[in-house]
Amino acid sequence: SVRSVVFRGGLELWFQHLAIWALSLPVRFGWVRSVAALAEPLRDAAEIFRALGSDRGGMFVDITGVYADGARLRVVWTLIAEAGDGPQVPALPALCVIHALLDGTLTRRGAMACVGLLDLAAIEQQFKRFAIHTSRETQVLEREPLFQRALEGFDQMPAIVRHVHSPDPASELEGRVDIDGAETWAGRIIGRLFGFPSSGRDLPASVTVERDGDDEIWIRRFGPAEFRSRLRAGAGVNRAVEQFGPLSFDLDAVASDAGFRLAIRRARFHGIPLPRFLAPSTIAGASANADGRYRFDVLVTLPMIGRLIRYVGWLKL
Numbered sequence: 005s006v007r008s009v010v011f012r013g014g015l016e017l018w019f020q021h022l023a024i025w026a027l028s029l030p031v032r033f034g035w036v037r038s039v040a041a042l043a044e045p046l047r048d049a050a051e052i053f054r055a056l057g058s059d060r061g062g063m064f065v066d067i068t069g070v071y072a073d074g075a076r077l078r079v080v081w082t083l084i085a086e087a088g089d090g091p092q093v094p095a096l097p098a099l100c101v102i103h104a105l106l107d108g109t110l111t112r113r114g115a116m117a118c119v120g121l122l123d124l125a126a127i128e129q130q131f132k133r134f135a136i137h138t139s140r141e142t143q144v145l146e147r148e149p150l151f152q153r154a155l156e157g158f159d160q161m162p163a164i165v166r167h168v169h170s171p172d173p174a175s176e177l178e179g180r181v182d183i184d185g186a187e188t189w190a191g192r193i194i195g196r197l198f199g200f201p202s203s204g205r206d207l208p209a210s211v212t213v214e215r216d217g218d219d220e221i222w223i224r225r226f227g228p229a230e231f232r233s234r235l236r237a238g239a240g241v242n243r244a245v246e247q248f249g250p251l252s253f254d255l256d257a258v259a260s261d262a263g264f265r266l267a268i269r270r271a272r273f274h275g276i277p278l279p280r281f282l283a284p285s286t287i288a289g290a291s292a293n294a295d296g297r298y299r300f301d302v303l304v305t306l307p308m309i310g311r312l313i314r315y316v317g318w319l320k321l
Contacts, residue, residue, distance in 0.1 A: 007173050016057045061090035068217050076145035078217050087135040096130040150220045154237045154244050157259035162292035165263050174214040181209035181226050181317030187310040198248055199231030200313045209317050250274050263291030281307045293318055
């Protein structure tokens with residue numbers, strides 16, 4: 005029943021993160037195909053800064069799901085390894101299997117997937133011999149989807165619009181889209197940072213609206229381009245917040261029997277409000293077309309820069 009899994013790894017030192025991010029930009033902009041040739045020099049450079057790091061490491065597993073009784077839960081399991089014991093972690097499940105084979109509690113033999121051979125408690129028992137600690141937190145989530153909680157008049161909207169914005173756990177749609185890209189070179193650079201696609205007509209479109217805790221993840225794939233954002237409820241009724249990386253936008257939302265519309269009220273960078281001349285404007289809406297399909301129309305502009313993108317299209321389940 006697992007819908008999606010995302011794995012992320014991180015570096016301890018902030019400037020190494022910054023360097024890796026900077027090296028990704030030429031690839032994202034299409035200037036070079038790969039920076040794989042720099043792997044060995046980067047490894048040698050990392051060795052120089054080894055002493056600046058620590059002997060602590062960690063990981064967490066963040067799971068959101070629905071229990072049999074319909075309750076929506078988010079469970080976060082955290083592991084912290086100290087005193088340089090982090091490299092012991094991947095070997096301990098194998099040690100548990102060896103013990104289980106020796107004492108006869110594990111009778112299965114042969115090559116197989118390891119899922120289900122051991123429970124977490126058995127592995128955590130092995131952590132006690134090292135400086136490895138774990139914890140678990142459980143959060144009860146809202147049962148209603150984001151738009152139903154945030155928008156007055158949600159029940160008045162067309163059925164297809166309500167369905168798309170009631171993901172449980174996700175809504176997946178496909179259709180076609182027309183795109184007008186940025187009007188200026190500066191707009192094209194800014195658009196690339198957001199992952200916005202270039203201009204095109206009658207391109208294939210797919211959109212996934214996925215619940216993540218009490219939030220939603222919107223993944224848009226237009227032609228070869230993909231860009232995503234996170235949407236969460238705002239402070240008050242008919243308010244929402246959409247986030248693209250460090251940028252977030254406070255949105256005013258209005259629902260009606262035709263659909264809904266969104267407009268940017270305020271823009272923030274890492275939570276700091278941006279002046280109006282740096283804040284983009286948007287006119288965005290969704291409705292049902294004559295064929296009962298989900299229709300969308302989004303325009304994003306920036307003062308003194310002009311249009312960053314406009315995309316208009318339809319989607320069906």
